């Protein structure tokens with residue numbers, strides 16, 4: 001699968017940060033059952049790689065589990081070997097770009113400026129994460145990039161919410177949006193499955 005095909009499967013990609021494997025499996029199951037089949041598990045917690053493995057093993061085969069926060073080549077290989085179908089990074093370095101190209105691993109590198117977008121394109125990436133989207137210019141930035149680099153498509157992430165997702169998705173150069181708004185933790189530090197389901201169902205309405 002190419003990264004463009006993955007973004008077509010689901011225009012809303014939950015960006016997930018789990019503390020434990022059982023939490024990952026139960027929350028991902030709620031998202032999947034509500035219709036969100038592309039999931040990005042960030043490598044922000046020591047349990048993240050085990051979470052990727054467990055979600056791959058426990059959820060139906062048509063779940064597409066990616067790994068986020070891929071900051072270097074070692075993390076790319078680690079996530080790939082745990083079964084992540086694709087990788088996402090908040091940025092891009094030459095070494096990381098070369099690694100994921102050599103791996104032939106679907107990859108969504110992050111950019112926040114025109115020059116970064118041009119460098120990513122030079123590296124052969126045309127589907128890009130726009131991060132952190134809201135504070136880097138949001139919709140206005142994407143419209144401006146679209147006028148000079150119409151061949152690039154974006155997945156804005158960072159500050160996107162259930163209230164703003166639809167306006168991003170209405171842009172020609174936006175293939176999908178990502179975000180953690182679907183799985184916010186409550187005061188007790190827990191992710192409430194009922195809230196996840198409600199927000200996921202609302203997100204699916206954008207498809």
Ligand SMILES: O=C(O)C(=O)C[C@H](O)[C@H](O)COP(=O)(O)O
Nearest residue numbers: 015042068069090158159179180
């Ligand atoms: O960990 C990564 O790889 C990142 O690039 C950061 C995440 O994509 C954002 O933290 C999500 O943004 P929010 O939806 O505003 O929480």
